[in-house]
Amino acid sequence: MASMATGSGKAAEKQSMKASTKENITGFLFILPGFVGFVIFILIPVAMSLGLSFTEWNFLKGWGAIEFTGLENFIDLFSDDWFKASMINNLVFTAVTVPALLVLGLIMAEIINRHTYGGKGIRAMIFIPYIASIVAVCTVWQVLLQPSYGPINQFLMSLGIENPPRWLVDERWALAAVMIINIWTQVGYYVAVYMAGLKNVPLDLYEAAAIDGANARQQFLYITVPMVSPTTFFLGIMGIISSFKVFDLISVLTQGGPGNATSVMAYYIYRTAFQDFKMGYACALAWALFVVIFIVTMIQWKYQKNFTNE
Amino acid sequence: MGGLKKLSAGKVIATIILYFIGITMLAPLAWMISTSFKIENEVFNFPIEWIPKTFVGLDNYKVVWGEEYNFGMYYLNSIKITVLSTILQILISALGAYGFTKVRWKWRDKIFLLYLATMMIPPQVMIVSRFVIMTETGLYNTHMGLILMTMFSTYGVFLLRQAMMGISNSLCESARIDGASHWIIFWKIILPLVKPSMATLAILKFVWTWNDYQMPLIFLSKRELFTIQLGMKLFATESGSIYSLMMAAAVSAILPLIIVFLCGQRYIIDGIASGAVKE
Numbered sequence: 283m284a285s286m287a288t289g290s291g292k293a294a295e296k297q298s299m300k301a302s303t304k305e306n307i308t309g310f311l312f313i314l315p316g317f318v319g320f321v322i323f324i325l326i327p328v329a330m331s332l333g334l335s336f337t338e339w340n341f342l343k344g345w346g347a348i349e350f351t352g353l354e355n356f357i358d359l360f361s362d363d364w365f366k367a368s369m370i371n372n373l374v375f376t377a378v379t380v381p382a383l384l385v386l387g388l389i390m391a392e393i394i395n396r397h398t399y400g401g402k403g404i405r406a407m408i409f410i411p412y413i414a415s416i417v418a419v420c421t422v423w424q425v426l427l428q429p430s431y432g433p434i435n436q437f438l439m440s441l442g443i444e445n446p447p448r449w450l451v452d453e454r455w456a457l458a459a460v461m462i463i464n465i466w467t468q469v470g471y472y473v474a475v476y477m478a479g480l481k482n483v484p485l486d487l488y489e490a491a492a493i494d495g496a497n498a499r500q501q502f503l504y505i506t507v508p509m510v511s512p513t514t515f516f517l518g519i520m521g522i523i524s525s526f527k528v529f530d531l532i533s534v535l536t537q538g539g540p541g542n543a544t545s546v547m548a549y550y551i552y553r554t555a556f557q558d559f560k561m562g563y564a565c566a567l568a569w570a571l572f573v574v575i576f577i578v579t580m581i582q583w584k585y586q587k588n589f590t591n592e
Numbered sequence: 593m594g595g596l597k598k599l600s601a602g603k604v605i606a607t608i609i610l611y612f613i614g615i616t617m618l619a620p621l622a623w624m625i626s627t628s629f630k631i632e633n634e635v636f637n638f639p640i641e642w643i644p645k646t647f648v649g650l651d652n653y654k655v656v657w658g659e660e661y662n663f664g665m666y667y668l669n670s671i672k673i674t675v676l677s678t679i680l681q682i683l684i685s686a687l688g689a690y691g692f693t694k695v696r697w698k699w700r701d702k703i704f705l706l707y708l709a710t711m712m713i714p715p716q717v718m719i720v721s722r723f724v725i726m727t728e729t730g731l732y733n734t735h736m737g738l739i740l741m742t743m744f745s746t747y748g749v750f751l752l753r754q755a756m757m758g759i760s761n762s763l764c765e766s767a768r769i770d771g772a773s774h775w776i777i778f779w780k781i782i783l784p785l786v787k788p789s790m791a792t793l794a795i796l797k798f799v800w801t802w803n804d805y806q807m808p809l810i811f812l813s814k815r816e817l818f819t820i821q822l823g824m825k826l827f828a829t830e831s832g833s834i835y836s837l838m839m840a841a842a843v844s845a846i847l848p849l850i851i852v853f854l855c856g857q858r859y860i861i862d863g864i865a866s867g868a869v870k871e
Contacts, residue, residue, distance in 0.1 A: 312695060414621065440638070469617075471864060
């Protein structure tokens with residue numbers, strides 16, 4: 283009680299009040315530069331985007347052209363072929379590339395870690411495609427996959443395959459080609475993360491298993507795979523999220539084509555906003571993408587406890 | 593036992609196979625480099641001539657870097673944007689991380705929770721409104737706008753906050769008792785201790801910003817402002833059928849990063865392996 287406090291106690295209290303106000307201000311000042319950016323470039327845009335998703339707005343016609351349309355954008359999603367194709371392509375892309383990367387990444391990491399000499403050199407080599415600029419590597423792949431005289435098809439033809447796929451310009455093969463290129467760029471990342479995870483697996487487990495007569499394959503399946511499951515979980519979740527944001531690859535390689543055979547969500551949103559100038563609809567699409575990522579994140583939060591407490 | 597370990601045959605074979613896979617994975621890049629030194633009509637010779645039959649030296653590069661295509665300009669733009677955005681982001685993130693860990697204040701944890709909550713929102717949600725904000729404030733089509741936008745990162749704050757949480761608070765508290773201000777503690781005690789994390793963040797941010805394609809694509813439309821990625825794409829569109837030149841351009845776009853990677857390999861791989869995720 284303030285009224286019962288002695289004079290000196292009051293002074294001390296006043297002083298500590300003053301000190302904590304000072305701490306409040308100091309603390310806020312430290313985060314202020316970042317906080318300003320956070321408000322301007324994240325908080326306001328998110329709120330604006332939510333508002334815009336209920337409108338129809340051609341940006342080129344100025345502010346006056348904004349028209350409130352309620353839930354119309356979200357209803358339109360269900361009859362939009364490009365949206366459906368983009369979502370399905372994205373699901374296929376995720377369902378193929380993420381498991382493939384996990385399997386390839388773990389097997390390669392295990393071999394590099396336990397069964398080779400000079401593993402770091404190999405790791406660096408397969409990491410280079412990950413670090414190289416997507417625009418440049420996509421340009422290279424476009425030339426390599428050139429249907430009639432590109433090196434890859436020339437090679438296939440020299441093997442006796444008469445009609446090799448036309449890859450990026452072939453409706454049936456374009457998505458497959460994009461997925462292969464994506465795996466090529468990403469696998470080094472998976473190997474690097476797995477190799478770090480494998481460092482935490484105690485070596486005596488393997489030694490004990492070897493004494494019991496387990497071969498390399500059994501050691502991999504019954505020791506490595508369960509021991510690195512936290513890493514697998516992390517990589518799986520991050521892989522799913524980032525595969526729903528994939529943009530550069532599609533934008534440079536195929537522009538979503540042929541037709542909409544390789545359109546994915548991030549690309550379709552970009553196209554809707556900056557080629558068709560349908561700002562409101564683009565925001566609605568982006569929120570649909572958010573829902574997917576939100577669900578994946580919730581799964582992550584729910585289950586990550588199972589993977590972090592051994 | 594110690595000393596020399598016996599070579600195991602299985603291990604030698606596995607090493608050879610894995611190196612072979614590694615080399616195969618680099619083949620597209622090797623093809624790119626080799627093609628950049630060829631004359632155009634030998635580009636598609638088959639079987640592939642890994643060593644150019646007619647070696648044109650730097651001729652293709654001279655064209656790409658010459659006045660017409662001006663890769664030098666794109667380079668300067670990329671360097672400017674990447675360097676400024678990286679330095680500013682590290683500084684701002686470090687300040688923020690200090691505010692979130694070493695100072696006790698009222699709204700701290702609530703604001704940090706807000707940061708965390710927005711981290712799962714994909715950037716696609718924000719691009720339209722950011723575009724509107726940029727055009728309204730006159731920052732569209734300026735390097736400053738792009739730098740401002742990319743220098744704030746909740747992720748950077750998050751990463752450095754983790755590092756600073758690992759530093760015992762008693763260190764700061766005893767410095768406080770000795771009369772040091774937060775500002776002094778930040779510069780003199782905390783920053784030197786989180787240098788490795790800052791180096792990791794810096795090098796990753798450098799790589800990501802250098803390679804970034806989507807942001808410059810949306811926020812820059814004047815050719816003089818283009819980054820190397822946009823320049824590369826424009827070049828591929830304009831001279832799409834001159835493959836030897838295109839490969840020289842691709843090498844030019846990739847080379848700086850390969851150099852950064854070879855120098856800072858430890859930081860890049862360790863940073864990535866410790867769970868750093870591209871935004």
